[in-house]
Amino acid sequence: MFQQQYLMWLAGIILLVVAILSWRDSANPRRFTTGLFWALYGLVFLVGDWTTQMMSSLMGSDAAGTRMLHITIGVIVVVMALIAGFGGVRLGRYHQRSDEEKQASAGRLGNKLFLPALAIPVVTVIGVLAFNHIPGLQDAVFGPGNHATLVTLFSMMVGCLIGWLVALKLTHEKPVQSMQETRRLLDSVGWAFILPQILATLGLLFTSAGV
DSSP states (O other), X not given: OOOHHHHHHHHHHHHHHHHHHHHTOTTOTTHHHHHHHHHHHHHHHHOXXXXXXXXXXXXXXXXXXXXXXXXXXXXXXXXXXXXXXXXXXXXXXXXXXXXXXXXXXXXXXXXXXXXXXXXXXXXXXXXXXXXXXXTTHHHHHXXXXXXXXXXXXXXXXXXXXXHHHHHHHHHTOOHHHHHHHHHXXXXXXXXXXXXXXHHHHHHHHHHHTTO
16 A cells, blocks of 8 residues: 655655765766765655654663654654755856757747646546545555545656657656756755754644644
8 A cells, every 4th residue: 555654755755865866966166965865854754654663662662762763754854954054066068058959949839838837636536536536446546544634745756757748758868967956956955955844843842732
């Protein structure tokens, strides 16, 4: 059965690939710290129940293992904050086409350029409608229970994959170039990319503290 953890693992793997590409980018003056920042962020997504179980077995109890895991994630977040605070995330070189090549490609593709972007919301809506109106489809894919959030995330993931494949077909680019573009966008946004997750965690802390 498909689980939400699989989506987290996918995000973590993508971030680790971005980290490796950053480390190999000699044009980036802070390539080691940039790569470390994204690698640590990817590690957070890769942490799952198996990590908690492993630490619990090492520490001798579930409570101690969970506490150690929380401390480890907290240390990772602090290290990421230090890297970002000291300007450790910088732009590099992303093997992009020249301006002339971009204009020629845009002229050749025309309005077809919108197809990959449109595929994401269209497939997401179709997926959500299908899971909510086809009897037994949710249970077949996700197992018994209420999976409202997972249905949306799964449908969006399929939409992103289809949009990615359409983009590769239209542009005749290699998959590695899409990872370079992913790295360019992440480096451009920088540390602000993690703000949604940090704010969500802060909200959980306030809730747990009764604020």
